[in-house]
Amino acid sequence: MQNARIRAIVTNMTIAEILVDYPVVQDFFVNYNLQDLQKKFTVAQALEEIPQEQLDEFGLDGFSLTEELVKFMATLVNNREEKEKIHNITIIGGRNKQGEAENVTLTIAAGEVVSIVGPTGSGKSRLLGDIECLAQCDTPTKRQILINDHALTDEERFDMGNKMVAQLSQNMNFVMDLNVAEFLAMHAKSRLCESAEQVIQQCFVCANELAGEKFTMDTKVTQLSGGQSRALMIADTAYMSSSPIVLIDEIENAGIDRKQAISLLTENEKIVLISTHDPLLALSADKRIVIKNGGIHKIMETSDEEIESLSDIEKLDAVMLAVRQQLRHGERVSSLKLDLSDD
Structure with missing residues (x-):
């Protein structure tokens, strides 16, 4: 079922349209020295425009290359869609x-x-x-x-x-x-x-x-x-x-x-x-x-008590951050006024 869906995409969509959803497919074409395929065509149409000798180098024809592309894209889709969610x-x-x-x-x-x-x-x-x-x-x-x-x-x-x-x-x-x-x-x-x-x-x-x-x-x-x-x-x-x-x-x-x-x-x-x-x-x-x-x-x-203490810790942290900023900018550290009382 999955391969049939991918095969329909490869058969009916132009290379340009495929690359919009699956940009890494360009790497597939590069691996077979096909990076210059006409992207306005479908894969089958684009392959008709190149010399057969270019595919012979890899022991492939148009049909077998298309099947390899379908397998490649199916793997991508499986990794993207079928990964179990970790709870x-x-x-x-x-x-x-x-x-x-x-x-x-x-x-x-x-x-x-x-x-x-x-x-x-x-x-x-x-x-x-x-x-x-x-x-x-x-x-x-x-x-x-x-x-x-x-x-x-x-x-x-x-x-x-x-x-x-x-x-x-x-x-x-x-x-x-x-x-x-x-x-x-x-x-x-x-x-x-x-x-x-x-x-x-x-x-x-x-x-x-x-x-x-x-x-x-x-x-x-x-x-x-x-x-x-x-x-x-x-x-x-x-x-x-x-x-x-x-x-x-x-x-x-x-x-x-x-x-x-x-x-x-x-x-x-x-x-x-x-x-x-x-x-x-x-x-x-x-x-x-x-x-x-x-x-x-x-x-x-x-604990609830520790959560309540976070506001005081955040005030202390803000003071330390201000001191760091003064030192980073070559300023003198001003006197520290720390108020940990409730607002």
């Missing part, structure tokens, strides 16, 4: 560094934020690593990660076309010599984004809102600061990435609007886990995982 993930505890059982099971639903707290070197990044690889009792901690209450096969874990987890690490260094516009366009194309130009603009505007220092579409990604890089990747993850699980390592060090960043991801129904030393982020989460001796020590619900 929750479950972390089943393993063992800490002393070999003691963690004895915890935590299920996190779409749209929830969980913070991971603990001393430096306690094992926060190891927990993020277990989730990133969707561990099945095969990492040093012996933890297991379930998706929608089910264990995963190796095929599901390592399917490159079905990446479930996106990780934003402390160091976001680009190596490609692209500007921001080219980088976003490449991602939009590879992820088959509909209304690509609109999504690209949305990502760019959002990234500039998150970043402390503005940049342009022409800025080379290799020239972005750490904060700008992180802001760009958070916007990219929110608007372009289909990965439903997002792992963030110490966003407080990135020089971005971290509360807005977390809000943006949860609005898009992502499951967000964030390793942090920041009390504002830790208490803004729905739950927090406390790490000790390389293991999950306990899981805490954010």
